[in-house]
Amino acid sequence: MDIDLALIPYFSGIDRNRLYRIEQAAHRHMYQAGAVVFTEGGDCAGFQVVLEGLVRIYRVNTEGRLHTLSLLRPFSTFNEVAAVDGGPNPYNAVAVTNAEVLAISHPRLINLMTTEQSLLNNYVQSLARVNREYIERLEDMTFRSIPSRLAKLFLHESTYADQISETPTGLTQEDIASILGTTREVVGRALRGLLNAGLLVKKGRHVYIADRTGLEYLAETNTMPERLRKIITP
Amino acid sequence: MDIDLALIPYFSGIDRNRLYRIEQAAHRHMYQAGAVVFTEGGDCAGFQVVLEGLVRIYRVNTEGRLHTLSLLRPFSTFNEVAAVDGGPNPYNAVAVTNAEVLAISHPRLINLMTTEQSLLNNYVQSLARVNREYIERLEDMTFRSIPSRLAKLFLHESTYADQISETPTGLTQEDIASILGTTREVVGRALRGLLNAGLLVKKGRHVYIADRTGLEYLAETNTMPERLRKIITP
DNA sequence: GACTGTCTGGTACTTTTGTTGGATTTGAAA
């Protein structure tokens, strides 16, 4: 698969010749569905870019529960932190589907940065963005209830269609649970709650947004809209 | 108060002349105890360094509960993210005690970075470190129980003395609660639990670590050491 | 069409966390 590195924020504003040099420094890897890309605490795997397929990054706690930090689609980057400081990888990464991933080792990345000012500049900006996202996630985990996090997930995943848009892209309740940092049953309950309250509707196997405003209210305030209070399942 | 900027990781490896230039670009501010340094969502306040006193950075949820992201002592930096991308401040900052704070505006920081390669390099590394910390905090919030987080806080705050070391630096239960992202009463309970289990001891107004190994076990596994299981207060 | 594994729906129960309110302790100020 042929891609244009310039589409990736880290490499924007870099001219063709130099981009070519960067591509030379990178390695491409194919992973079978389920294959491990790298593991938390393992030797620095360098800077990574998803070219094709889906990659899950996650952490595991001592009891074996998963927390999926993100599900990465093509052109998403990951492991930016270890790539730049050379330390151990901060999380696990596995291919969910068959996937192609581009990798630039820590030393090569550092080398490229010293000669390519734009790369360094882009990197600072991108790290800052990632940082903001983590602050946001942190607050979600400390302040938001599960139904509220679920509402936020639906809003985030859905396109901005009219009344009714599509469900989190084929995610199972198990997947959702690991994204929200909880268990399958709890997600099931929360889902039922939102359905009963009329914020979501179910058509066959899929769930759609029925009341965007209501979901937004729930996502922001952590409480059900007044008018629906009574309907919630306990 | 006179300080040596070179002691701050962001400014390490920069020679005297250039450090002087940086100091010229900075402004110093004095804050009374309780004064607001900047607010979440407000216009970018730039790069900040605590020179003297204690600064709290925190976020507030819709119900008014606080989450203290950190309590910063002299030579800690904050707002690195907004400083570099020029966006709104990601959290609130207030002076806990009278404090002196050094600030470099976003445009000036960017300007310094373009001329001073080391500063840019340091910045990338520092952002990466901050990033790792946030990932860690995120996992603490998703996976760890309150007693476990409390144990971790004690271990973190305490010096590595022999048997018994000092308590979180004069923090009230209210303070601890806002650091752990919970309420005062819950902290009180957890504290009582650790005291009853013999992991902590109380001498007068202060609480000391009595059983470092036990605390570490609790902090890591999220469960009380077997031998102490029965003693926990419900 | 039967079998299998995955996913979902739902119930009942436990544990943890959050909430409320009142009784005590404490340290600093008057």
Added chain:
DNA sequence: TTTCAAATCCAACAAAAGTACCAGACAGTC
């Protein structure tokens, strides 16, 4: 010392989340 506000202790209760378990639904395969 007295007084006051802040900090703490404690118990009882409410709500949320986690756990266990099992019955169906469904898709794919043999």
